[in-house]
């Protein structure tokens with residue numbers, strides 16, 4: 001049976017122009033796993049309110065970070081795909097959950113090459129219904145509708161794989177070597193608290209009360225908050241960070257529902273007010289640098305820190321197409337179906 005790989009990332013608008021950003025945000029925010037309210041209310045909120053103002057503001061933000069070759073997230077994902085393709089024997093395709101590079105096109109590309117079994121690889125270290133789950137659900141729907149004979153296996157969240165933690169820790173260490181910093185902030189994309197409760201397979205574990213995410217539970221297989229805290233804990237242990245010199249926060253909240261706390265912008269503010277002069281920030285929920293890391297963290301975060309009296313502010317790049325990361329993903333892919341990898 002011929003095998004192939006489909007890497008899937010989030011996606012970006014076709015251009016940083018408001019009309020393309022509007023189209024992209026419309027598709028993204030109408031996903032029932034992103035804004036998880038009934039269809040009519042979602043349509044009213046997204047089309048009636050958010051899409052009236054946000055595309056212009058988001059387009060301005062995208063313009064600040066857009067590259068000659070296109071959206072950083074797409075360009076970086078393509079580099080990763082090409083480097084993995086150089087290392088593995090299976091055809092490697094790339095798709096985005098939202099936007100023009102659809103999962104349907106990615107599956108078709110593999111099928112056209114004779115692939116009968118696909119390893120679906122969501123490029124997210126932590127599970128969330130707004131990321132990993134929506135990719136898996138859509139891929140299965142497309143399989144049923146268009147590719148009924150295709151077999152699809154998915155790579156689950158890899159947040160606590162020792163080799164991933166090692167690669168991430170090493171990348172952080174390399175980037176911060178010789179840099180001046182007293183505090184390392186781990187900033188993850190936020191999600192509404194409600195998403196955590198919905199993904200709780202036990203239906204009673206996740207209370208988001210400060211202790212549930214560190215109390216062992218089968219719920220953690222799908223608990224985004226647990227998985228983020230765990231990445232911070234494991235990397236801090238690997239880098240031998242001192243207690244009190246690092247913490248976790250959540251960025252990019254949208255709307256008025258309660259989202260995971262503490263918020264990154266408020267944390268940066270607090271660190272500055274507390275007299276931290278030099279800080280570094282890493283964003284392990286993102287595999288590729290994107291709007292949320294290059295604009296919200298690198299530009300806005302730095303502005304907040306300087307306003308609060310801070311001096312050096314160092315952002316650690318995402319793993320992107322880092323050689324060790326490429327080797328790690330290629331190893332997992334090569335092991336698929338050969339050695340009994342835990343990933344599939």
Ligand SMILES: C=CC1=C(C)c2cc3[nH]c(cc4nc(cc5[nH]c(cc1n2)c(C)c5CCC(=O)O)C(CCC(=O)O)=C4C)c(C)c3C=C
Pocket residue numbers: 010011012013025034035054058071073124128130131189190191192224252254285286289290291292
């Ligand atoms: C309810 C809204 C949102 C949820 C839930 C959400 C979860 C989530 N998102 C990412 C990764 C990325 N998000 C990005 C952009 C972005 N995210 C939202 C909203 C939610 N995300 C919006 C509206 C946007 C667009 C930009 C804006 O208008 O602010 C990106 C960047 C894409 C790019 O083109 O660079 C990424 C990546 C994760 C990992 C996640 C849940 C864990």
Ligand SMILES: [Fe+2]
Pocket residue numbers: 189252
């Ligand atoms: Fe997002």
Ligand SMILES: [Fe+2]
Pocket residue numbers: 205206207212213214219220223225226
């Ligand atoms: Fe939890």
